[in-house]
Amino acid sequence: MFPKAALYVGGRLIGAAITVLVGAIAVYVVMKAAPGDPALAVLGENARPEAVAAFRLKHHLDQPFWSQLAIWLGGLARGDFGLSLTIAGGIPISELIAARLPVTVFVGLYAVAIAVLISLAMGTVAALRRGRALDTIATSVAVLGISMPDFWLSYMLVFAFALGWRLFPAYGFTSPVDSVAQAIYSGFLPALAIAAPMAAVFARMLRTSLLETASREYVVAARSFGFSPGFVFRHYVFRNALIPYLTIIGLQIRYLLGGVVVIERIFGIQGMGSLMVDAAFARDYPTVLACTVVFLGIVLLVNVVVDLVCVALDPRRST
Amino acid sequence: MTARRQRYRRLARTFLANPTAVTGAGITLVVLLAAGLGAALMPYGPGEADFFNLLSPPSWLHPFGTDSFGRDVLTRVMYGARVSLVISAAGVAMAAVLGGAAGMVSAYEGGYADLVIMRVADLLFAFPAFVLALFLMVVLGYGSANVSVAIALTYLPIFARLARNMTLLVRAEPYVEAARLMAQSTPRILLREILPNIAAPLIVQATIGIAFGIIIEAGLSFLGIGVQPPTPSLGVIMADGREYFQRGPWVLSLTGLAISVALLGLNLLGDGLRDLMDPRLRKSAAQ
Numbered sequence: 001m002f003p004k005a006a007l008y009v010g011g012r013l014i015g016a017a018i019t020v021l022v023g024a025i026a027v028y029v030v031m032k033a034a035p036g037d038p039a040l041a042v043l044g045e046n047a048r049p050e051a052v053a054a055f056r057l058k059h060h061l062d063q064p065f066w067s068q069l070a071i072w073l074g075g076l077a078r079g080d081f082g083l084s085l086t087i088a089g090g091i092p093i094s095e096l097i098a099a100r101l102p103v104t105v106f107v108g109l110y111a112v113a114i115a116v117l118i119s120l121a122m123g124t125v126a127a128l129r130r131g132r133a134l135d136t137i138a139t140s141v142a143v144l145g146i147s148m149p150d151f152w153l154s155y156m157l158v159f160a161f162a163l164g165w166r167l168f169p170a171y172g173f174t175s176p177v178d179s180v181a182q183a184i185y186s187g188f189l190p191a192l193a194i195a196a197p198m199a200a201v202f203a204r205m206l207r208t209s210l211l212e213t214a215s216r217e218y219v220v221a222a223r224s225f226g227f228s229p230g231f232v233f234r235h236y237v238f239r240n241a242l243i244p245y246l247t248i249i250g251l252q253i254r255y256l257l258g259g260v261v262v263i264e265r266i267f268g269i270q271g272m273g274s275l276m277v278d279a280a281f282a283r284d285y286p287t288v289l290a291c292t293v294v295f296l297g298i299v300l301l302v303n304v305v306v307d308l309v310c311v312a313l314d315p316r317r318s319t
Numbered sequence: 320m321t322a323r324r325q326r327y328r329r330l331a332r333t334f335l336a337n338p339t340a341v342t343g344a345g346i347t348l349v350v351l352l353a354a355g356l357g358a359a360l361m362p363y364g365p366g367e368a369d370f371f372n373l374l375s376p377p378s379w380l381h382p383f384g385t386d387s388f389g390r391d392v393l394t395r396v397m398y399g400a401r402v403s404l405v406i407s408a409a410g411v412a413m414a415a416v417l418g419g420a421a422g423m424v425s426a427y428e429g430g431y432a433d434l435v436i437m438r439v440a441d442l443l444f445a446f447p448a449f450v451l452a453l454f455l456m457v458v459l460g461y462g463s464a465n466v467s468v469a470i471a472l473t474y475l476p477i478f479a480r481l482a483r484n485m486t487l488l489v490r491a492e493p494y495v496e497a498a499r500l501m502a503q504s505t506p507r508i509l510l511r512e513i514l515p516n517i518a519a520p521l522i523v524q525a526t527i528g529i530a531f532g533i534i535i536e537a538g539l540s541f542l543g544i545g546v547q548p549p550t551p552s553l554g555v556i557m558a559d560g561r562e563y564f565q566r567g568p569w570v571l572s573l574t575g576l577a578i579s580v581a582l583l584g585l586n587l588l589g590d591g592l593r594d595l596m597d598p599r600l601r602k603s604a605a606q
Contacts, residue, residue, distance in 0.1 A: 019441075019442060019445055022442060023442055023445065023446070026442065027454060030458055031458055033458075034457075034458040034459070143583060143586055143587060143590070144579070144583060146582075146586055147530070147579050147580075147582035147583040147586050148575075148579045148582075149534050149537055149538065149575060149578055149579070149582075151537075151538060151541055151557075152537075152557065152571070152572075152574075152575030152578065152579070153575075155561070155564060155571055155572070155575070156572065156575070159564075159568060159572070163565070253447070254444075254445070254446065254447040254448055255447070255448060255449075256447075257447035257449070257450060258447050258448050258449025258450060258452075258538070259449070261447075261449050261450060261453060262449070262538050262541065262542060265542065276450070276453060277453070277542055277544075280453055280456070280457045280544055281543070281544070283457070285457070288453075288454060288457050289454075291450070292446070292450055292451075292454045295446070295447050295450045296445055296446050296447075296450075298447075299445055299446070299447055300445060
């Protein structure tokens with residue numbers, strides 16, 4: 001059993017690695033096709049020719065396209081994204097990312113945790129009270145949650161909880177590296193803003209999935225054995241309904257990370273998202289490129305993990 | 320002819336019996352009217368400054384208040400809604416045409432075409448949507464048209480997958496077989512036989528897609544790398560309101576509220592239409 005499982009995990013990881021590689025090449029080619037000379041963007045239009053030549057030499061811009069790509073990919077394999085151009089002139093991008101990635105991972109996981117808690121409660125209540133008032137309320141709140149732009153929601157949360165009731169800070173974030181308790185406290189509003197639309201999507205998925213599972217034949221059979229409704233729900237319905245629920249969490253990661261980008265910036269969180277936006281403003285092409293690839297890697301990694309959890313819940317899926 | 324009329328009548332009755340779809344259609348209609356005609360009916364212009372009325376809170380004269388230039392926020396929101404809707408709809412239309420065509424060809428031709436097209440769609444789908452849009456804005460440059468392109472590319476894989484799945488379902492139907500036996504050309508079969516039969520789910524997806532596009536536009540413009548001022552898109556108005564959020568919270572709050580209402584309408588409409596098309600749900604509704 002074990003080697004088969006290891007083979008499956010290995011296969012999934014290799015697949016994800018290939019996708020990152022192809023994705024990295026694609027964004028690199030697209031970025032290079034963009035108009036504009038990075039040397040002039042950094043040094044200014046009136047830069048001395050010697051300075052431009054030195055810059056091009058340092059960043060391998062004097063070499064043909066294919067060897068530039070090879071150098072970049074070679075660095076990527078070693079976790080080296082090259083040097084940042086404008087936002088932190090000359091500092092290796094990998095150092096910037098190493099400092100900011102833990103922050104984004106923390107905020108992202110925090111948001112997922114909140115979304116899971118809210119959606120488990122909302123989705124289960126809606127499914128158990130199908131067609132009643134509580135179901136209608138939960139379902140309406142969910143549609144509302146999907147319809148609110150997350151960055152607007154974060155301002156509304158700041159307005160109420162930070163400026164109004166002064167429960168949470170309106171701006172700033174303590175890194176979990178410094179203090180986990182402070183990070184949980186200062187990260188609550190941003191995490192909630194990122195979590196809200198996801199919680200809505202998760203809750204809808206869970207409701208549908210619970211209702212569908214509850215009408216399966218094995219559930220009817222279990223009921224006919226005389227098991228208590230609570231027992232049937234916990235052991236027959238809930239466990240099996242979790243698989244589509246987990247799958248949707250994996251799919252929603254790409255929207256979660258989008259929310260992270262905007263909301264990190266609103267709350268002044270020094271994470272990957274604000275790094276990418278700052279780099280976009282400064283036209284720091286290599287840093288934007290690196291952030292895009294790292295975000296792609298996160299999505300693929302999360303999906304591999306979700307897939308493995310699903311296989312653990314339902315071993316049929318691995319074959 | 321009467322059979323067709325009967326079908327339409329039955330369709331209308333099922334639509335009216337679905338409260339989600341009706342509510343969604345109602346809200347969407349109001350939003351479209353406000354976006355289309357509202358700005359013209361208002362006594363103010365979207366760029367008209369009134370320096371005696373800077374940042375005045377909501378009142379009868381200015382239901383959404385005024386901004387830091389004394390411009391009427393409601394007028395700007397209605398005008399901005401038109402800008403945002405056009406940008407989003409253009410992006411979704413591009414995604415629907417390109418993604419739909421790719422998905423149909425992929426399913427109909429199979430083989431290598433299928434493999435290559437779907438791998439490209441998978442790759443596009445693996446990027447976080449907003450990150451991909453942000454990356455494209457850096458590459459293409461800021462501005463309204465490029466926001467549309469960014470929306471199109473982030474939404475394209477969704478249409479490609481949907482069109483592929485739907486085409487696979489109808490590919491073996493007798494009327495497609497018949498057209499093939501009559502030696503009709505592939506483009507003709509795709510457009511005349513397959514497209515009309517898979518159009519409904521694509522249209523539903525487009526409704527939800529326009530909501531998605533509005534959020535992408537608002538997010539990009541809010542950060543300052545989407546639509547550029549003075550063009551008042553919804554994102555631009557919110558970015559503006561963010562500058563003086565503490566002194567005039569109504570600009571950002573009410574603009575966002577207007578977006579939420581518009582998206583609520585589109586999402587409800589999309590949900591309702593999807594229910595209408597799902598035969599399993601239709602049967603249970605008839606019972």
